[in-house]
Amino acid sequence: MEFWITRAFRLALTLFVVVTLTFILLRTSYDPVVAMLGPDATAREIEMFRSRWNLDKPLFDQYLAYLGNAIRGDFGNSFRDGRPVFVVIAERFPQTLWLGGVSYVFAIVIGVPAGILAALYRGSIFDRAIMVVSVVGFALPNFFLGILMILLFSLVLQILPSSGASSWAHIIMPAFALGLTLAGILARFTRSAMLEVLSKTYMLAAEAKGIRPVRRAIFHALPNAALSVITIMGLILGNLVAGTVVVETVFAWPGIGRLLVTAISSKDLAVVQALVFVIAAAMVLINLAVDLSYRMLDPRTRRSS
Amino acid sequence: MITRRTLNKSLMSVSALALASAPTALIAQDRPAIRIAVDNLWRTMAPLNGLSTTGNRININFYEALTEVDWFNDPSGATVIPKLALSWKRDGNVWQFKLREGVMFHHGEEMTAEDVAFTLSHERLRADDAYEPRGAIFSSNIVRVEAVDRYTVEIETDSPDPNMAQKLSNHHAKVVPKAHYLEVGVDAFGQMPIGTGPYKVTLFRPGEVMTMDAFEDYWGDQPAAASLEWRIVPEYAGRIAGVVAGDYDFAVNVPFDQQEQVRGYDNINLINTVAPNYVMFAFNTRPDPEDNPLVDVRLRHAMIQSVDMETIVKVLFGDETFFPTIPFNFPDYGDFYDPDMVDPHPYDVEAARALIAETDYDGEELIWHITRGFYDNYETAAEIMIAQWAEVGINVKMVVVDNFSLAYQRPFHLLNMSNGTDFIPGDPYRPLWLDWNPGSTRASADWKVWDPTDKFVELGEKFVKAVEFEERRDAYLALSKEWQDVTPGMYMWKRLFSYVHRTGVDWAPAAGEMRMYGNYLTVS
Numbered sequence: 144m145e146f147w148i149t150r151a152f153r154l155a156l157t158l159f160v161v162v163t164l165t166f167i168l169l170r171t172s173y174d175p176v177v178a179m180l181g182p183d184a185t186a187r188e189i190e191m192f193r194s195r196w197n198l199d200k201p202l203f204d205q206y207l208a209y210l211g212n213a214i215r216g217d218f219g220n221s222f223r224d225g226r227p228v229f230v231v232i233a234e235r236f237p238q239t240l241w242l243g244g245v246s247y248v249f250a251i252v253i254g255v256p257a258g259i260l261a262a263l264y265r266g267s268i269f270d271r272a273i274m275v276v277s278v279v280g281f282a283l284p285n286f287f288l289g290i291l292m293i294l295l296f297s298l299v300l301q302i303l304p305s306s307g308a309s310s311w312a313h314i315i316m317p318a319f320a321l322g323l324t325l326a327g328i329l330a331r332f333t334r335s336a337m338l339e340v341l342s343k344t345y346m347l348a349a350e351a352k353g354i355r356p357v358r359r360a361i362f363h364a365l366p367n368a369a370l371s372v373i374t375i376m377g378l379i380l381g382n383l384v385a386g387t388v389v390v391e392t393v394f395a396w397p398g399i400g401r402l403l404v405t406a407i408s409s410k411d412l413a414v415v416q417a418l419v420f421v422i423a424a425a426m427v428l429i430n431l432a433v434d435l436s437y438r439m440l441d442p443r444t445r446r447s448s
Numbered sequence: 449m450i451t452r453r454t455l456n457k458s459l460m461s462v463s464a465l466a467l468a469s470a471p472t473a474l475i476a477q478d479r480p481a482i483r484i485a486v487d488n489l490w491r492t493m494a495p496l497n498g499l500s501t502t503g504n505r506i507n508i509n510f511y512e513a514l515t516e517v518d519w520f521n522d523p524s525g526a527t528v529i530p531k532l533a534l535s536w537k538r539d540g541n542v543w544q545f546k547l548r549e550g551v552m553f554h555h556g557e558e559m560t561a562e563d564v565a566f567t568l569s570h571e572r573l574r575a576d577d578a579y580e581p582r583g584a585i586f587s588s589n590i591v592r593v594e595a596v597d598r599y600t601v602e603i604e605t606d607s608p609d610p611n612m613a614q615k616l617s618n619h620h621a622k623v624v625p626k627a628h629y630l631e632v633g634v635d636a637f638g639q640m641p642i643g644t645g646p647y648k649v650t651l652f653r654p655g656e657v658m659t660m661d662a663f664e665d666y667w668g669d670q671p672a673a674a675s676l677e678w679r680i681v682p683e684y685a686g687r688i689a690g691v692v693a694g695d696y697d698f699a700v701n702v703p704f705d706q707q708e709q710v711r712g713y714d715n716i717n718l719i720n721t722v723a724p725n726y727v728m729f730a731f732n733t734r735p736d737p738e739d740n741p742l743v744d745v746r747l748r749h750a751m752i753q754s755v756d757m758e759t760i761v762k763v764l765f766g767d768e769t770f771f772p773t774i775p776f777n778f779p780d781y782g783d784f785y786d787p788d789m790v791d792p793h794p795y796d797v798e799a800a801r802a803l804i805a806e807t808d809y810d811g812e813e814l815i816w817h818i819t820r821g822f823y824d825n826y827e828t829a830a831e832i833m834i835a836q837w838a839e840v841g842i843n844v845k846m847v848v849v850d851n852f853s854l855a856y857q858r859p860f861h862l863l864n865m866s867n868g869t870d871f872i873p874g875d876p877y878r879p880l881w882l883d884w885n886p887g888s889t890r891a892s893a894d895w896k897v898w899d900p901t902d903k904f905v906e907l908g909e910k911f912v913k914a915v916e917f918e919e920r921r922d923a924y925l926a927l928s929k930e931w932q933d934v935t936p937g938m939y940m941w942k943r944l945f946s947y948v949h950r951t952g953v954d955w956a957p958a959a960g961e962m963r964m965y966g967n968y969l970t971v972s
Contacts, residue, residue: 173851173853173854174853175853177852177853177856184582184889185582185584185585185887185888185889185892185893186889186892186893186894187581187584188581188582189893191577191578191581221491222491223491223492223654223655224491224492224635224638224639224654225492225635225636225638225639226639234653290683290685290686293685293686293689294685294689297689297690297692297693297695298689298692298693301693301694304693304695305681305686305689305690305693305695306485306679306681306686306690306695307679307681307695392682392683393682393683393686394686395485395679395680395681395682395683395686397653397655397656397657401655401656401682402655404682405488405655409491410851410853411491
């Protein structure tokens with residue numbers, strides 16, 4: 144019970160700090176109305192829009208009103224198009240979920256087995272090849288990889304659509320661009336975790352008992368390496384959102400990453416604030432899920448907490 | 449009784465009827481769906497709240513004004529032709545417009561004089577709580593708008609206005625359906641706009657896509673495309689790759705330094721066109737900051753004369769655009785334009801040095817606020833200009849910021865901006881008076897850059913009231929001379945828009961507008 148109370152308190156505190164800091168930073172850094180209406184707007188127009196969005200009120204009053212509404216789940220209306228922010232985000236969220244989900248599965252299916260195999264065949268050409276590919280995948284910026292893929296598969300070979308999200312073929316390039324980086328990270332961490340476990344004495348004992356290598360790897364080494372791998376899987380799941388910002392822009396994928404970029408460039412404060420909140424909430428929940436998985440996988444964690 | 453002969457006759461008649469109607473059916477079926485990759489779509493498509501490069505580019509396909517600039521036959525943009533108004537006449541301060549009959553809005557109601565009167569009304573444009581307050585600047589001299597009968601509108605101005613028909617080709621005169629607009633409100637209207645244009649909006653997701661279908665009940669000829677899809681592809685490389693690969697038929701905004709490479713693809717055409725807009729910078733002529741050296745007009749003139757703008761523009765843009773040597777003496781202005789006018793402040797480094805020597809300027813740093821990437825090649829031009837100013841001892845520092853809100857924050861000495869020229873086609877009213885008068889943002893906002901002189905205001909009022917051409921031209925020349933005596937800014941080049949489209953499409957640009965109808969678009 145104490146575990147849950149502590150976690151819930153931390154979660155609420157983190158989100159409160161995020162909402163407050165985001166509000167203060169965005170509202171004090173520039174005048175969103177001038178930035179939004181552009182260079183030709185008259186003083187009268189600026190005043191009318193400021194009043195319409197309650198930006199003419201004292202900052203503290205604006206903050207209290209915003210916080211009160213946020214607690215009730217109301218993040219206001221988009222400055223861009225006047226629609227509720229919740230609707231604007233909900234419209235885009237499934238696309239990001241779809242892209243992120245495919246990339247994540249791709250990363251796990253490729254990255255984890257590659258890391259295990261690299262560890263089992265440590266020092267071999269196979270190990271080196273996997274590590275070279277994973278370093279390249281990790282180091283190559285996904286916007287660069289994305290543009291290269293567009294040039295190759297859309298421009299030269301003309302076998303994949305260059306942008307958009309209207310068919311299954313549209314997801315191949317963005318999911319690969321996003322997933323390759325994640326697979327690279329996962330492969331490296333899985334390899335390290337496996338190598339550490341493989342050097343333990345209980346693995347030597349298992350070998351001495353005559354257990355076959357595949358069985359040793361899957362049933363003895365992998366569960367013990369899982370804690371590190373799950374930690375990194377949680378982290379990359381959180382980083383997926385940051386990754387989609389770039390990939391969604393390159394491939395014109397209509398998800399929340401693109402929405403965030405558009406909202407920032409068009410000074411749509413209401414949407415930016417809500418998106419930062421959503422992303423922070425996702426990160427906090429993912430961390431919570433990782434903590435819970437520790438408790439499930441490792442009895443020592445349950446006992447110590 | 450049905451015999452084989454009568455049956456054959458009947459079948460032949462039916463076949464003949466089918467054949468007769470076939471061309472129309474085939475044309476309707478064969479019209480392509482056109483896809484356009486754009487850099488952005490504005491947040492709302494309400495005619496005035498959505499004023500923007502990315503909104504104006506496409507809304508001409510679903511909105512129509514009372515008159516229209518004929519970019520196809522006169523690429524200078526000085527010719528206005530009838531659109532929803534068929535004829536007009538002026539009697540003193542009162543204009544009467546006869547409207548086209550049988551024009552339908554996309555939601556199935558007929559456009560009437562009531563809709564036009566509402567479109568131009570005080571309630572919608574000029575009231576304190578106006579639906580679209582950005583319309584006030586376009587319609588400030590209108591004192592009364594009235595529907596005389598179902599197809600006649602009267603517009604009264606505060607003084608005789610010879611240019612009303614030209615003015616009504618602008619955004620404030622894009623006719624909206626009164627009842628529907630009032631029922632849904634301007635925000636919802638901007639999300640699903642309804643006009644009388646050749647295309648009807650079917651979907652609008654700001655930040656992603658807008659789709660339109662050809663409007664079957666359109667009063668004019670059917671457009672060449674069955675539908676249009678405007679999809680945001682933020683990356684330039686993605687837009688071009690999309691057209692080359694056949695995913696899109698059109699794309700917009702090709703950076704000038706990438707155009708050589710784009711021309712290498714043989715299945716696409718690249719089009720550059722100049723816009724009715726001049727890129728410029730303003731001098732901060734006011735004593736704010738207190739020690740602002742630019743309050744001395746001699747230093748401003750020296751800065752103008754020490755920059756070889758003609759060469760800079762040539763280097764950056766080739767022959768695609770030009771440096772307007774004398775402000776407001778723009779080729780867009782038909783009879784107002786004088787190609788032989790003598791430049792009062794030509795490029796002359798020695799003259800610039802002599803002027804600087806007369807001032808108290810001693811190398812103090814002048815700050816130039818520039819909005820990042822807003823105008824193509826602006827930062828590059830600024831770097832060259834700063835080097836040329838350094839040659840004569842003027843110390844300018846470029847401060848590049850992310851948006852106009854930051855650019856407007858004082859202190860600054862120079863400020864990037866641009867100046868539209870198209871409010872009255874063929875007339876220098878907008879750049880010379882509308883955008884520099886005492887009520888303009890440049891003279892009234894927190895970031896104002898100048899205080900118009902008494903003489904400028906007096907000459908401006910005379911210019912505004914001038915009705916006959918000779919009187920108006922003389923007033924314009926006097927007003928322009930006063931502006932140049934003060935020199936609160938420098939015009940750098942006429943802004944460029946660029947487009948690519950696949951081969952098999954014939955398309956003519958209308959400056960910043962992508963008109964996908966009439967002579968502008970044909971598809972083979």
